[in-house]
């Protein structure tokens with residue numbers, strides 16, 4: 001698992017060896033004394049509780065930007081539904097071919113195609129902690145996800161309409177990778193050019209203010225039941241502000257209380 005680096009301390013016998021488990025980048029390492037190899041390995045597997053979260057919010061609310069910060073600071077895998085869709089389209093999988101027909105028309109991919117495309121990818125991630133960005137967008141997707149795994153946290157970004165319009169007016173993307181820039185907030189090194197590949201950036205048609213109002217109306221309709229679903233589960237955390245840099249410390253504080261809490265539980269278990 002990416003945030004859980006295990007290494008054995010050398011120079012000791014197998015029955016005496018300690019394991020150092022680091023749950024997240026920068027977190028204090030948890031040292032486990034290995035009295036009996038088999039039982040403690042089993043214990044460690046149980047203790048290595050994985051962290052699973054989703055991030056929701058309207059277009060332009062900063063899901064991608066904040067997900068990158070979370071992934072970087074807490075060592076979680078950032079799973080983007082948009083990236084999965086693009087990968088499947090590029091690989092011409094059956095779900096990818098179907099998804100492409102909807103995306104070309106500027107539509108959301110239907111739930112059954114989206115879950116067929118995404119859930120197998122989550123199965124590949126069973127050993128990792130992750131943050132899922134862009135899924136679920138509908139109640140049907142939230143229910144499908146719920147039957148596949150237990151979530152620890154659902155982050156909900158609540159950003160004023162005028163801020164969304166302003167951000168998307170300045171959003172430029174690199175379509176093959178999904179990399180996102182903003183001419184004010186995080187501009188590319190050379191205007192209109194992707195930093196990594198040197199390829200041209202584009203502005204999406206549906207980031208125009210006229211298109212955004214319709215997208216937002218649709219978002220509100222489909223997101224409300226998802227938000228209610230996570231609220232009822234007691235895992236919903238909503239953040240409201242106009243600036244990512246002001247939201248970020250609050251999200252960071254929330255996650256640092258959640259991720260070490262798992263570590264503390266594990267430490268208790270190791271002493272019994």
Ligand SMILES: Nc1ncnc2c1ncn2[C@@H]1O[C@H](COP(=O)(O)OP(=O)(O)OP(=O)(O)O)[C@@H](O)[C@H]1O
Nearest residue numbers: 058059060081082085103107108109114134135137
């Ligand atoms: N959970 C989903 N359900 C349905 N369609 C999806 C989902 N996730 C992605 N898609 C499809 O893939 C496309 C690209 O997704 P991506 O999240 O990268 O961009 P987006 O829709 O412009 O999101 P945002 O503006 O919120 O960043 C979407 O426009 C949509 O057609």
Ligand SMILES: Nc1nc2c(ncn2[C@@H]2O[C@H](COP(=O)(O)OP(=O)(O)O)[C@@H](O)[C@H]2O)c(=O)[nH]1
Nearest residue numbers: 060061062063064065167171181182185243244
């Ligand atoms: N001005 C400004 N732009 C931001 C801020 N946070 C994110 N952005 C930009 O706003 C746009 C939308 O952010 P993004 O992360 O793509 O949002 P998403 O659609 O929810 O994934 C991108 O161009 C970001 O670079 C912010 O606090 N201020």
